[in-house]
Amino acid sequence: MGASFMAELLKLYKRPAVWVIAAIWLVFVVLLAYALPYALFANLPQPEPSEDVPAEMQSEMQAQNEAASEQLMSQLYPENLVAYVLSNISGTGGTLALILGALVVGSEYGWGTLKTVLSQRPGRLVAFFAKMLALGAALVLFVLLAFVVGGICSLVVAGVQSATVDWPSLVELLEGLGAGAVILAVWAALGVFLATLFRSTTLAIGLGLFYALALEGLIFGLPIQNESFQDARRFFLGQNSGFLADSFAGSSLQQPLVPPGPDIGAAQSALVLCLYLAAFVLIAALAFRQRDVA
């Protein structure tokens, strides 16, 4: 297993697509998760009070506006690092992990390299789980990258805003890293599962993105308050990714336009995600082991 794992690591390390995905992830964290929101929150339009509003009320309204801006801005501060980074991991990070998972397995079918690998020494399950371990190692690095870069960005924002710098506790950081790794792993496993099932990269990415963006993103994004509809969210992969990320968030990070979901705690959402992860990996492993390599 060790030798096969090292072979998989070498392949990942040398593969340009992996670095491209890492670069996209880095750019996303810096620009879309921090720079743009900062620019937006720092320049929120302040409504002009009409002249007939009494002066005391005008100053009260101004204070409320400033407090609202500060509350939004505080999401970007170091104290909210874990919750904020996790909210991004559960969205864009998951999508990128899905693509990475599909690439890692699907390309082997596309290039026909599976026959070359399996004609060497490793058994099929050893080769498969070595691949999963290497993918897992890459995902842990992706999570670490997000937290390190997010931490630097939050420090810069706090500095520019002259805010006090309070870091999350070590325990919260470690829990956040673990939660991030689980979220990325389950999305990557979906990519692996689809790529193994269809023996293809493009179909796996296409179907995976359709599920993530169209099915879960659009349908559960609708502001439907029906109880059964909301309860159904507790069974879906993307929803549980969001629940797990949200479990780290205080009230300041709750988005007002998103309808309140079912009351799902971190443990329950993590359990659901782990079940998905196990199911995807085991079914893919079984298919990988049993099917002919054409």
Add this chain to the structure above:
Amino acid sequence: MISETSQTDGRDNVLLVETSGLTKHYGRRITAVDDLDLGVRRGEVYGFLGPNGAGKTTTLRMLLGLIKPSSGTATVLGEEPGTPAGLARIGALVESPAFYPYLSGRDNLRVMARYSGVAPSRVEEVLQQVELSGRASDKFKKYSLGMKQRLGVAAALLKDPELLILDEPANGLDPKGMADMRAIIRGVRGEGKTVLLSSHLLGEVEQICDRIGVILRGKLVVERTMEELRGREEGLLVRAEPLEEAARVARDLPEVEEAQMADGMLRITADPARAAEINAGLVNAGVRVSELRPVERSLEEMFLELTGGETV
């Protein structure tokens, strides 16, 4: 368990590859390999011939455990196909060489060396063996077909295998490359190793194989040594002067059944083992004999006869 055959033809009679009733169906309508009994002896170069779609590559894939047989059994080096213990002693190039396009030739071999548990130093050795060291740093996607083929053979040699399975190894190679490939195969055989070679280049097979098996529509139609195949037509070819006189004298010799002139030579129907007596009879009658050899049919002739003219 490696079995032994009862044959004793000078070569080792231990079977390294043995299949019994090996069959592969795809759905209900397609039978790619049909009840195949194949035996490859230790130390020989075995040529596996057949027209396109005859089932050669399917058979080789089953021997490597890449695809599972529908029925029948196969043992390779005494192991079930596809087990790590067996694969550790087999080098294989199946169909077109497939490697990671974004990696260099050297890095591709490093990856394969890691999978195989082979020392990294072997990579440079096999690169030299297939004369690819000079281009080993180039990306695989930039390789010509011939270079890809060389890399495939290099990967097959990485483990210094006891059994080399090569599927069309000369594909895309220029004449020098083909000569190099023959030299590699002969070198491997010279080390006492076994080669199972599938090829559509009959000339190549004829030059390097000890035995051949011909597969047709999934069935093995013949499995013989090259000598056995060539020896099936009894006769001698004689270059002599004057040719008409040689034909007349030959017809009178008791060892000769028939003598005919063709293409400037005399074709004699006789037991090749009586060549010395026939030569002496011709010379004693004053005929100058400059060449006398057994009639050998080309592998192509034999192949066409066996396969009824189906394309290789």
